[in-house]
Amino acid sequence: MLIFFLGVLSQWIAWRLQLPAIVLMSISGLLVGPIFGIISPAERFGELFSPIISLAVAIILFEGSLNLNFKEVKNFSKPLWRIATWGAFIAWIAGSLAAHYMAGLSLAVSFVIGGLFIVTGPTVILPMLRQAKLKPRPAAILKWEGIVVDPFGALLALFAFQFVLFAMGEESASAFGLFFLASLFSVLLGIVAGWGMGRMFEKGQVPEFLKSPMVFAVVLLVFAVSDTVMPQTGLLAVTSMGIMMANMNITSINEMRHFKENISVLLISSIFVMLTASLSLDILIGIFNPRIIAFVLAMLFIVRPLSIWLSTIGTDLSFQEKLLVGWIAPRGIVALTVSGYFAATLMDAGFEDAELLTALTFALVFSTVVAHGFSIGWLGRKLGLVSSVEPGILIVGSSRFTVKLGKMLHDMNKNVLIVDSAWGRLRLAREEGVPNFNGEILSEHTEYEKDLTPYETMIVASENDSYNSLVTSNFVPKLGRTHLFQTAIHIGNPKDFHASLSGKTLFGPEWNIQALEEKAEEGYAMRKTQLTEQFTYEKFREKSVEGTIPLFIERAQGKIEFFTAENGAEPKTGDTIVSFSPPAHQEIRTQEKLETSRIKSGIQS
The missing domain is CATH 3.40.50.720 (NAD(P)-binding Rossmann-like Domain)
Incomplete structure (x- = not known):
């Protein structure tokens, strides 16, 4: 109960105060978890903790991929393709070197974790984009990168782990073949499931009230089947399923998006509280290790900008767009959950330095969430990339x-x-x-x-x-x-x-469009009246010509408030009332102008 409540409360407070919601969720989790010790979700849920997190991430990733319509990126597919391929590769190599030379990890562990840290998942980037209101192009690039690269980060880490075992002579070459076959299977499974669901919906074989619940169940099934065949491939399967359904022009796709978006908001809120509340004080203290701080700074100011600038050479991205995309790369739930999996797996394989991975990952996640969450709107405005x-x-x-x-x-x-x-x-x-x-x-x-x-x-x-x-x-x-x-x-x-x-x-x-059109044909005109301490709203109503229709108020701060049938706006001193007024006699207009001039003269004197 507390997890759900804190998650939604954090979202609401963030909305009211215009703050990054992810930051407030993380802070609330830290307060009730390691700092005050009120709850420990990892202990309470026990063996169910990891499966709950994994299934929730699958739903969030599927919801994000439902918005990936190829029409959205038809005009800038080249830079997006470069960022998702060459950019991810550069980030992998550079991130691995940073983990080795800055954080002091062995080359093998750095090689694995460097692959995971290429992710900028939808759990953090989508709430940021919703709040920042960037222009469509940079927003679409960040959204597509976050959703598409997210499953590949886990796969890349898994590939690196298989390669390390092969280099050590503990894994045969056939393991690579199985890895690629399992990845191909997950993509095909997602495509077939998405196509099948879309066809059933269009043929009317699923009633409306069952569409969203059925998609919900199939997403979990596809994820579980794929992850059973090969760990960490489930995310790729649900992403493929979502992209397939997003591009089938399904008539009920909007209803599914709304349902999944509501679920995702609840899951994102809860999962961040669960993960941060499950951390220990030792991990929190560990993030202040100078080596870890140096690694985080290298990821923020060297690895990410370098990967974006090199991968987008020769594209039509502007300097401002490269600068923004090169800075914004928040890590989230996938990095936290998958790093825990690889930390245990690497330690079982004899890599003792892998015990630092949890602290390292949390330091990177929290730092990027805070830095990018608070700066995305400000930087977007400075660069002219806010709508x-x-x-x-x-x-x-x-x-x-x-x-x-x-x-x-x-x-x-x-x-x-x-x-x-x-x-x-x-x-x-x-x-x-x-x-x-x-x-x-x-x-x-x-x-x-x-x-x-x-x-x-x-x-x-x-x-x-x-x-x-x-x-x-x-x-x-x-x-x-x-x-x-x-x-x-x-x-x-x-x-x-x-x-x-x-x-x-x-x-x-009484003011329907036909009535308003009749008044417009009769010569009604828009008129502005500023309220003062002398000329109040009551006087405005007394002096108004019969038939005047108050339309809206411009507050002294510039905000527009419309008069409605449900509730009348309350004009105050300093506000400007805009009304739709009948063609008044010249004498009345002249009298109003003289009265306004007299009031202003009195104020100035």
């Missing part, structure tokens, strides 16, 4: 009203974009100079063609109520219901649309 410092507003549906709304937001220097599938309906937006995009917001091609990462708020205001509800329900997992707005239902009974299918109702239940 937008200020969250943007995405408007779905182009009309007279939405163009007027977009124009006002654009003139207020807000990041706004109007999206519509009809080129003709965007004509007015183009004429007014409002940023716009011609495409279907529900199409996956839109996500690849247009960077939607900067837009944290969405307004859905098409003429089709059902379409509006479909769009809002589709984007709930990505944006959250508090950032989704739609115009009021104007056809049929609003009660026919369940609350779970709709966003917040903009402006009020």
Whole structure:
């Protein structure tokens, strides 16, 4: 209970304080584990501890690979391929040399552990990317590298171990053949399982309520079968299965992604608490060994940058992208769990210095998680690789009203974009100079063609109520219901649309898109009114022309808050109210201008 609670609590606190969640999870595990001795998961779970961790990692890796659609990297497959192959090889050799000369490990142990340390797994990189909001290209490179290289790190360490035993004369050449056959088997097993599940889903042979549970069970089965044939190959199998399903255009893939993402968040939170809580004080003290510190510094500032810069020579990656990718390489759960396996195996084989592996690995994991978790957002902004410092507003549906709304937001220097599938309906937006995009917001091609990462708020205001509800329900997992707005239902009974299918109702239940369009045709215009101590919100309401519709508030800090039917915003002194006002008589306009000038003159005096 405590593990689950601390994991989710760490995620929530990290979200509230905008801190790296991985860091808080690790700290909470250390506090309840080795520091205060409240729990010791390794002792409590006993023999189940390692299998639980391994199965959880398999689910997390599969969830990450479900997002690996090849369309995402079609424009930069060359640098990604270089990083995942030559970059991994360079990191292996350089990391092995660092472990030998810096940490003082034997060449054999360094050769094995150097292969493992090429991983930058999804358990740490995905939460970081979710928080940093990088531009699509560097974010995709880091995500793909983390997921694809993750299983190969364990396989590379296993290959190095087999090679060491062969060099010592304790293993025959046939062991290499078995190793490669087992690796091939795991890839084929994952591909066949993924293809089979996808075909069953598309043919309607699995009901909707069983799809996610069945995938969950098959992932565990594929992992267990592959790992039984050859240890540490299960991760490769589930990654192959996920990539296969991600590229089959399965209609229910989004529902599976949402289910797996929820499971992964819970598992990542819990596993980091379990692993850090299971460490001993001796291991914590051991990480302050000067040799270990020197090794960590070499991995951070020499091995990783060197592998990225050498492997991406001749690619179209910019200097800023190379610098960011060359710095960000957090290690996570796979490194911790697999290093424990190899520490015991190497010690059984007579390599006594392998007892340092656990402390060495934890030092690298914790250092990279802290250093990269706190720096990824800052460095991304400094290098111009963050999508937008200020969250943007995405408007779905182009009309007279939405163009007027977009124009006002654009003139207020807000990041706004109007999206519509009809080129003709965007004509007015183009004429007014409002940023716009011609495409279907529900199409996956839109996500690849247009960077939607900067837009944290969405307004859905098409003429089709059902379409509006479909769009809002589709984007709930990505944006959250508090950032989704739609115009009021104007056809049929609003009660026919369940609350779970709709966003917040903009402006009020009577202001549907047709009503707003009629007002726009009557000459209604957008107007800004700044509130002062003399001209309060109450006076604004008294002076407003009859029929004025308050739309949103710009807070003194620049944040936008929309008026909704669910809860009215509370304007304060210093805020600016934007309203949709009828064409007032010239005398009223002149009077308001004179009154505003008088108030300002009084303030200045």
